[in-house]
Amino acid sequence: MSEGIDPARYRSVLGHFPTGVVVVTGEGPYGLSCNSFTSVSLAPPLVAFCAAASSTTWPKIRTRGGFAVNFLGRQHAELCRRFSAAGVDRFEGVPWRPGPHSSPLLDHAVAHLECRLVREHPAGDHTIVVGEVLELDATEERAPLVFFRGMYGTFASDVMSP
Numbered sequence: 816m817s818e819g820i821d822p823a824r825y826r827s828v829l830g831h832f833p834t835g836v837v838v839v840t841g842e843g844p845y846g847l848s849c850n851s852f853t854s855v856s857l858a859p860p861l862v863a864f865c866a867a868a869s870s871t872t873w874p875k876i877r878t879r880g881g882f883a884v885n886f887l888g889r890q891h892a893e894l895c896r897r898f899s900a901a902g903v904d905r906f907e908g909v910p911w912r913p914g915p916h917s918s919p920l921l922d923h924a925v926a927h928l929e930c931r932l933v934r935e936h937p938a939g940d941h942t943i944v945v946g947e948v949l950e951l952d953a954t955e956e957r958a959p960l961v962f963f964r965g966m967y968g969t970f971a972s973d974v975m976s977p
């Protein structure tokens with residue numbers, strides 16, 4: 816790694832930034848867990864995530880020209896592990912339905928988006944994938960899955976209330 820940054824230390828320090836977790840899905844069905852998801856632009860509505868250049872799943876989703884983003888709930892830690900595991904049928908026993916634009920929408924997700932693939936920007940050992948949001952929905956009833964220092968948890972609104 817450049818400038819003497821140790822990879823293990825890089826991972827450890829960056830792990831101190833808490834994130835949500837999504838499963839990016841595409842027709843197949845295919846899917847992979849990601850915590851690099853972010854919103855990018857409101858007009859037009861763009862989102863992004865970073866796919867590892869080594870990913871075997873993203874190239875399969877890419878060929879469809881679109882993908883869904885499923886926001887995981889607090890009960891989904893095991894599902895998150897499953898969608899990052901090798902050599903397993905990631906969708907086995909997982910209830911889902913095709914969205915209006917054909918990408919798989921996972922049941923019981925906190926929210927989901929369906930996106931058109933707009934562009935990819937190579938960035939080191941990842942590619943920044945930008946999608947335009949075509950369809951979206953959310954529920955207020957489910958708590959999110961939160962990833963922090965390699966651990967799974969959820970959100971508590973006890974720090975500062977509006």
Ligand SMILES: Cc1cc2nc3c(=O)[nH]c(=O)nc-3n(C[C@H](O)[C@H](O)[C@H](O)COP(=O)(O)O)c2cc1C
Pocket residue numbers: 836847848849850851852864865866867869870871872873895896898899900962
């Ligand atoms: C919490 C968590 C977050 C992850 N975030 C990403 C991510 O942002 N980008 C990515 O390419 N892989 C991420 N992964 C790894 C992928 O889910 C998956 O393991 C990887 O793509 C290898 O599988 P594949 O060859 O099927 O793509 C994450 C895994 C976990 C458990």
